[in-house]
Amino acid sequence: MGAPKQKWTPDEEAALKAGVHKYGPGKWRTILKDPEFSKVLSSRSNVDLKDKWRNMGVIANGWGSREKARLALKRMNQARKQDESSLAVITEAKSDEKMAEARLATTSIGSPQIGGSKRSIIRLDNLIMEAISNLKESGGSNKTSIATYIEVLIFLLSLMSKR
Amino acid sequence: MGAPKQKWTPDEEAALKAGVHKYGPGKWRTILKDPEFSKVLSSRSNVDLKDKWRNMGVIANGWGSREKARLALKRMNQARKQDESSLAVITEAKSDEKMAEARLATTSIGSPQIGGSKRSIIRLDNLIMEAISNLKESGGSNKTSIATYIEVLIFLLSLMSKR
DNA sequence: CTGTAGGGTTAGGGTTTA
DNA sequence: TTAAACCCTAACCCTACA
Incomplete structure (x- = not known):
């Protein structure tokens, strides 16, 4: 509120x-x-x-342990969502249940080129952060290698996010 | 406990x-x-x-959009067919119960429309493609889903670099 | 009145249990 | 597998006191 x-x-x-x-x-x-x-x-x-x-x-x-990577991912996750911003908050506040439905129903993440309205970017962002979130819980036999790649991705993401 | x-x-x-x-x-x-x-x-x-x-x-x-997005992604992951050589993004998800039909379409990350530092994108692309490649070879029960998430992540990176 | 320290509370994502 | 109950903790609030 x-x-x-x-x-x-x-x-x-x-x-x-x-x-x-x-x-x-x-x-x-x-x-x-x-x-x-x-x-x-x-x-x-x-x-x-x-x-x-x-x-x-x-x-x-320090960084390096798999656990630390997991935490970093978590924090990054939050940070990115926030970074994608005020607009996200605004649309969330405005949207009643029907709008939320509509957004999902028409989930079309257009090609990178034109379509990138702010809204679609936000939608993409949310989806992907969910994906990352799921990934870290997906378990599996090769957690170590997965963590390694995630670490790399985290680093790259942090680089890119600095505009 | x-x-x-x-x-x-x-x-x-x-x-x-x-x-x-x-x-x-x-x-x-x-x-x-x-x-x-x-x-x-x-x-x-x-x-x-x-x-x-x-x-x-x-x-x-009713359910929040966020929870729905999470479920949709989960289902998408399960329904998805593996596509070895291409980067992919979600392009469409029909409403309601047909989230499972969310499908992936190929796209190139190096698309000319993507501005910003093209060079870094390419390097990023190579790096991550290598990671995916290794990941797929390493075996594991859910390697497909992992690859999917990383692919989506790549797309996010390309979007971010544009801003 | 202004600012800081520190304990208390809330918000929201995540996890566990039935 | 799902939903209710429960946990973790960043973010925010309240109050004392310099």
């Missing part, structure tokens, strides 16, 4: 880290005022920064 | 509904504290209330 949760994007997390590195933890308002970060973090409050930093603190470990 | 399941009684459901009517949804702790409901709901937590309200909502509203 209130504002939907605003999940942190990789860009925002990076800005926060950079800010803490520059001013130290606890200087949330200072970080927000810095022109270097104010753009990216414009939708965040000083308290938001504090809370996010607290959440990130639990993750101090 | 967990606590034995405790099914909701009609009294509890009624109290929950009354509580939401009085304070609005999202005020779970407040509802619990209200002497009017605290007796009936004494064995429930605020999170329990939230979860129950969600379950009741699903019944009232």
